Amino acid sequence: MSAKEVNELIRQAAEKAMRETDSEPEPGLTEEINWPIKVELHRGLAGAISNTTQIGYVNGAKGWLIYRGFNCFDLAEKSSYEETCHLLLHGRLPSSSELSIFNEQLKKYRRVPQPVLDVLRMIPTESSHPMSALATAVSMLGNLDANSEDISVENETEISLKLISQMATLAGAIGRIRQGKEPLTPNPELSHAANFFYMLSGTVPDEMNERIMDVSLILHADHGMNASTFTTMVVNSSLSDMYSSVVGGISSLKGPLHGGANQQVVLNLREIGSVENVDSWYQKKRAAKEKVMGFGHRVYKAYDPRARIFGPIAKLMAEKSAENKTIYEIAAKLEEVVVSELGQERKIFPNVDFYSGIIYKAMGIDTDMFTPIFAVSRIAGWTARALEYLADNRLFRPRAVYTGPIKIDYKPIEDR
Numbered sequence: 001m002s003a004k005e006v007n008e009l010i011r012q013a014a015e016k017a018m019r020e021t022d023s024e025p026e027p028g029l030t031e032e033i034n035w036p037i038k039v040e041l042h043r044g045l046a047g048a049i050s051n052t053t054q055i056g057y058v059n060g061a062k063g064w065l066i067y068r069g070f071n072c073f074d075l076a077e078k079s080s081y082e083e084t085c086h087l088l089l090h091g092r093l094p095s096s097s098e099l100s101i102f103n104e105q106l107k108k109y110r111r112v113p114q115p116v117l118d119v120l121r122m123i124p125t126e127s128s129h130p131m132s133a134l135a136t137a138v139s140m141l142g143n144l145d146a147n148s149e150d151i152s153v154e155n156e157t158e159i160s161l162k163l164i165s166q167m168a169t170l171a172g173a174i175g176r177i178r179q180g181k182e183p184l185t186p187n188p189e190l191s192h193a194a195n196f197f198y199m200l201s202g203t204v205p206d207e208m209n210e211r212i213m214d215v216s217l218i219l220h221a222d223h224g225m226n227a228s229t230f231t232t233m234v235v236n237s238s239l240s241d242m243y244s245s246v247v248g249g250i251s252s253l254k255g256p257l258h259g260g261a262n263q264q265v266v267l268n269l270r271e272i273g274s275v276e277n278v279d280s281w282y283q284k285k286r287a288a289k290e291k292v293m294g295f296g297h298r299v300y301k302a303y304d305p306r307a308r309i310f311g312p313i314a315k316l317m318a319e320k321s322a323e324n325k326t327i328y329e330i331a332a333k334l335e336e337v338v339v340s341e342l343g344q345e346r347k348i349f350p351n352v353d354f355y356s357g358i359i360y361k362a363m364g365i366d367t368d369m370f371t372p373i374f375a376v377s378r379i380a381g382w383t384a385r386a387l388e389y390l391a392d393n394r395l396f397r398p399r400a401v402y403t404g405p406i407k408i409d410y411k412p413i414e415d416r
């Protein structure tokens, strides 16, 4: 299996997406309320518009994901994570000399200060989730940076670059420490994706694993105004520092409704155990009115383009071992069962998290490290969008429709 084969799968997924993209309009999302003026309530801020951006666009009806004008299929097939970061942060694909400079900057920052590793070693692995450890580590980086309070766009851009580089080192170190091993020193000879794989697993990846990790980092790099990006921007909009803003983003991404879903998917597939059990497992979930992790999306009401790419790659990886094959077959069956009931009618299809975990598992990565991989990539979108907003900042400050009483007389405590 080669990197070329992976690229060919992505091209085929792009063609399939083009064939299936229909012209369905975006769904309506509002509810009118009299409070005391007439307002439209959007639970979970659905459909609320927070700002303008040139960074990325998700068309939920058509299943498009676009970074600064480039569709995700092209970027996944032809680009690299480094190029994609340059695109998101600086607004254009780099020339070869710009890319060399950008790579050198990333390499320069890869090593993290020793006190951060010392703190990570103090975190009890039994009780802590790696995303919580990641948040602690980024907070510690901020505490160690004497320039962290300089919130000029110039300094925040430099910190963003540092964080893009170091998030991979931190996630690698957390993964190793959780296995009782020593963190590894970054290897300057390797690409960002290969170096991350190496720091996490202790093995330099072959060409195919490097390509797949790179594709995964590209596809997770940005995704509209998702919860963790919005959290990062909300924190940054108070003119807090970039480290604190990113700690917010990591904390938001951790949840199972957001980045934590990929971990849950693999746990569910293991729980199902065999293709024969899929139907009954799904019926039990439906009867209990529980959601099936890895399906549905706030914005996509069509097939998630990232899942279009990850599905065939997961199938390719499944050939590696009998266990991977079983997990993939259970997933494929679950997709069939869920989509046959909820697909056309409810527009619920697999999302990015459905097949990504299966891929990471086939790469030998521990389940609890799946969400940190998401963070290693999404740091690009978090920082790019926070920086774009900072240039013309206005504090985020929505309002809530108060539904409680407003005229209660205060009673002294002895009369209550």
Ligand code: CMC
Pocket: 044, 226, 256, 257, 258, 259, 260, 261, 290, 291, 292, 293, 294, 295, 296, 297, 298, 299, 346, 348, 351, 352, 353
């Ligand atoms: N399984 C079954 N039913 C679902 C699912 C699902 N995965 N997702 C949504 N629904 C149903 C839900 O029960 C509700 O039905 P009803 O109208 O009868 O009450 C309806 O669809 C709308 O659900 P919602 O939760 O209001 O929709 P939302 O737009 O707030 O949720 C979501 C989007 C991603 C939180 C949700 O689809 C979900 O919880 N999915 C499972 C978790 C998951 O896979 N998360 C990863 C998201 S993609 C990666 C990322 O962006 O982080």
